[in-house]
Amino acid sequence: KVDVLHQLLEDVNQTSLRAVLELEQRTSSEWTRLLPLFNAGLTYVRWGHDDCPSTAALLFTGFMGGSHAGDPGNGANQLCLPFNPQYTPNVGASDKSWITGSAYKKANEENSRSAVVHDHNIPCAVCNVTLRSRVLMIPARNDCPSGWTREYYGFIMAPLNTAYKGTYSCIDREMRTLPGHDASQTGYDLYSVGAYCRFRFNCPPYKHGIPLTCAVCTK
Secondary structure (H helix, E strand, C coil): CHHHHHHHHHHHHHHHHHHHHHHHHHHHHHHHHHHHHHCCEEEEEEECCCCCCCCCEEEEEEEEEECCCCCCCCCCCCEEEECCCCCCCCCCCCCCCCCEEEEECCCCCCCCHHHHCCCCECEEEEEEEECCCCEEEEECCCCCCCCCEEEEEEEEEECCCCCCCCCCEEEECCCCCECCCCCCCCCEEEEECEECCCCCCCCCCCCECCECEEEEEEC
16 A cells, blocks of 8 residues: 555655646747747837937937928838948949938927927937837827826927928927028028918817927836
8 A cells, every 4th residue: 555655645746846847938938939029129209309308218319301392202201310421332323312411490389499499400319119119109198198108299290281291290399400501501401390270170278370299108
């Protein structure tokens, strides 16, 4: 009976050991699968600023570039261009597509921040956040939904309504600047964006011509 009892205990121990080893292996495999999710992150551009908020790490800072306001071609989107470009050797110059610098432009809101920074070039910062995987720009709001992190907020800006089309950008409320260009020059110039209430717009609560706010949120 004693021998039988010992054999039973040994069998139980062997079975338990195998179960523990199998569990450890499955757990290790699961952690290997999930680990990239914990290291997940995203990048976004903070337009109108030369640094990132405390919630993000700065990858590089630069300046906004885009298509000239009078050109129907080139790219439609703006780019955050670094201050230290790298070129491929022995590649000739192109005169078929261009990118220009950008500047804030004031409209009629003489007391606004855009009036103060009129004709100054626009900086940008490329920011990286970890443990979040979604980014959202909300127009006409300066806050974020519950459970989301507000990275920055400011005002919607875009090229003049009589210029060739660009994109609506969320420009940081501080509207930081770089050394400006001559007022007679034109590039990818941005103006505050307001609701045009005369054409099928939800007014009120929107107000005709008043600059729209924005917020960039992550989760």
